[in-house]
Amino acid sequence: MPHYYSALREPIELELATDDIGVRFGGKRGPAAARRAFRAIAPGPRAARAFKVPPVRQFHRFMIMHDSGAAEAQVASIVSALPRKLVSRVERPLPVFIEKHSRLRLVATEEVVASNRA
Amino acid sequence: MSPSTHRKLLDGLGLAVTRTSEFDSQTKVVVPVALKHGARALDLANRLVEAEDVVDHAAPNFLAEFRKTTVNDPLFKQQWHLHNTGQNGGRANEDVRAAGAWALGGGGDPHIVIAIIDDGVDLKHPDLASNIWRNPDRSAKDRHGRDFVDDRDPWNPEPKVFNPPYNDTNTNDIHGTPCAGVAAAVGNNRKGVAGIAHACRILPVKVFAANFAPNNRLADGIRYAGLKADVLSCSWSAAPHPDIESAIRDATERGRHGHGTPVFVATGNEYASQIAFPSNHARAFAVGASNDRGRRSVYSNYGKGLAFVGPSSDDERGRQGITTTDVRGRSYGYALKSAYCDNFGGTSSAAPLAAGIAALVLSANARLTWDEVGDILKETADKIDPKHGAYREGCSAQYGYGRLNAEAAVARAQQSARRRRRSAARTAKRRRR
Numbered sequence: 400m401p402h403y404y405s406a407l408r409e410p411i412e413l414e415l416a417t418d419d420i421g422v423r424f425g426g427k428r429g430p431a432a433a434r435r436a437f438r439a440i441a442p443g444p445r446a447a448r449a450f451k452v453p454p455v456r457q458f459h460r461f462m463i464m465h466d467s468g469a470a471e472a473q474v475a476s477i478v479s480a481l482p483r484k485l486v487s488r489v490e491r492p493l494p495v496f497i498e499k500h501s502r503l504r505l506v507a508t509e510e511v512v513a514s515n516r517a
Numbered sequence: 518m519s520p521s522t523h524r525k526l527l528d529g530l531g532l533a534v535t536r537t538s539e540f541d542s543q544t545k546v547v548v549p550v551a552l553k554h555g556a557r558a559l560d561l562a563n564r565l566v567e568a569e570d571v572v573d574h575a576a577p578n579f580l581a582e583f584r585k586t587t588v589n590d591p592l593f594k595q596q597w598h599l600h601n602t603g604q605n606g607g608r609a610n611e612d613v614r615a616a617g618a619w620a621l622g623g624g625g626d627p628h629i630v631i632a633i634i635d636d637g638v639d640l641k642h643p644d645l646a647s648n649i650w651r652n653p654d655r656s657a658k659d660r661h662g663r664d665f666v667d668d669r670d671p672w673n674p675e676p677k678v679f680n681p682p683y684n685d686t687n688t689n690d691i692h693g694t695p696c697a698g699v700a701a702a703v704g705n706n707r708k709g710v711a712g713i714a715h716a717c718r719i720l721p722v723k724v725f726a727a728n729f730a731p732n733n734r735l736a737d738g739i740r741y742a743g744l745k746a747d748v749l750s751c752s753w754s755a756a757p758h759p760d761i762e763s764a765i766r767d768a769t770e771r772g773r774h775g776h777g778t779p780v781f782v783a784t785g786n787e788y789a790s791q792i793a794f795p796s797n798h799a800r801a802f803a804v805g806a807s808n809d810r811g812r813r814s815v816y817s818n819y820g821k822g823l824a825f826v827g828p829s830s831d832d833e834r835g836r837q838g839i840t841t842t843d844v845r846g847r848s849y850g851y852a853l854k855s856a857y858c859d860n861f862g863g864t865s866s867a868a869p870l871a872a873g874i875a876a877l878v879l880s881a882n883a884r885l886t887w888d889e890v891g892d893i894l895k896e897t898a899d900k901i902d903p904k905h906g907a908y909r910e911g912c913s914a915q916y917g918y919g920r921l922n923a924e925a926a927v928a929r930a931q932q933s934a935r936r937r938r939r940s941a942a943r944t945a946k947r948r949r950r
Binding site (some may be wrong): 401402403404405406408411413421441442443444445447448453456458459461463494496498500501503504505506507508509510511512513514515516517 | 523532535541543544545546547548549557558559561562563565566569570571572573574575576577578579580581582583584666668680681682683685687688726727729730731732733736754755756757758759760762763766793794
């Protein structure tokens with residue numbers, strides 16, 4: 400099972416979120432592209448009420464899409480959802496995990512936070 | 518451990534430092550130099566953890582989902598959590614004894630600052646504006662707090678993200694403003710509501726955009742708050758992460774010039790018999806919720822590590838919510854067309870209430886350490902619902918040390934301040950002889 404470690408080096412277990420996929424928009428205009436993509440596919444006020452989990456969320460240059468089987472379909476999910484102009488701005492898909500106990504979603508970007516011993 | 522040793526380790530794994538925390542020079546964000554196909558942050562982080570003589574902790578910097586857990590002031594009569602007269606079928610006196618606390622020490626000391634670590638605070642709200650912290654350094658960029666998730670506007674910690682449906686906590690920045698109101702809405706201003714520490718100051722620290730944030734930004738938000746504020750309030754839960762653990766430890770070790778900044782965290786609203794991260798941190802005070810009849814709110818997580826409970830809403834039919842400030846704006850917030858809402862609650866409301874009571878305690882005695890503040894709150898809590906609470910040596914899995922009692926806590930803090938002054942006077946007298 401995928402996992403990472405707490406400050407006390409205890410393993411924290413993850414499951415792959417099969418219905419979620421992260422998207423990273425590359426380049427200097429990545430954040431702007433992500434905002435445009437979000438506005439293009441986010442549901443309107445009335446439709447939004449019908450969703451238990453928002454179908455799309457955006458933070459900075461990242462977007463998280465929620466759709467049945469999104470993790471397996473990956474590229475197909477992204478291409479089918481986005482306007483064509485914005486597909487070319489996608490740098491890579493990112494896996495989304497669910498932490499075992501909290502059931503909260505975690506998008507694995509390429510970054511790691513490390514703290515050195517003094 | 519020399520910097521070259523760290524560098525060798527990173528080079529060996531094909532990693533490069535992109536930035537260092539401005540609050541902790543040992544904490545760095547690293548990325549793969551060349552992203553190989555299939556390279557995973559998980560694997561790289563775990564390889565770093567293996568080098569335990571060099572690395573203290575390492576984990577992917579996830580983009581993480583967080584769970585936000587909910588006087589002559591005209592709406593004061595609705596604020597049963599401060600003064601319960603039996604409004605709307607509640608039971609009289611099931612409250613935190615705010616009136617008694619205020620009689621002893623007023624609404625707190627304006628030099629005591631409560632950090633609301635959340636999705637922003639409406640800085641111009643008429644019932645919050647004059648209690649918003651102002652940086653004494655007029656040349657500093659963080660005049661009224663800081664936004665750790667908006668690189669375009671980092672010095673403005675106001676709510677910014679609004680997406681339909683506009684009363685949904687997860688898609689909107691509407692959570693921090695009610696929390697701020699519970700802690701320190703201005704009192705005695707003939708407007709709206711009063712916070713429990715209605716004369717103390719609020720430091721808004723924005724760490725979410727709606728309910729997502731990278732782990733390192735939230736951790737740095739905690740570190741910043743620990744340096745600037747006297748009390749921290751966190752009304753959210755998260756997947757465990759070592760950078761957040763480390764930040765909470767830093768706040769209690771380095772805050773308040775070494776006295777430590779107490780950190781209050783909501784236990785969560787998942788109906789669970791264990792409390793959520795980071796309320797289960799050894800140095801955090803985990804705050805659950807009790808209702809207007811003096812019983813644990815049914816949703817409030819409980820169990821090992823619970824410190825105390827504060828009055829809040831309940832899911833049971835007829836139980837009252839919390840009246841507090843709401844984000845202004847016709848279409849946003851818990852009450853879509855008002856600057857106040859009466860349906861706030863959850864352990865989200867209990868945590869800033871606890872933080873506000875801690876602020877009153879520090880107003881009475883500013884020399885207390887972070888754990889002395891916690892001890893006072895625990896020792897003076899009311900042992901409610903003894904039948905179901907099953908208190909053993911003063912502690913209960915359902916209620917921790919009991920329901921917070923602001924009046925008793927302030928009285929105890931004043932007593933300890935008097936004792937300290939007398940002891941100092943005696944010592945000075947002896948030295949003069």
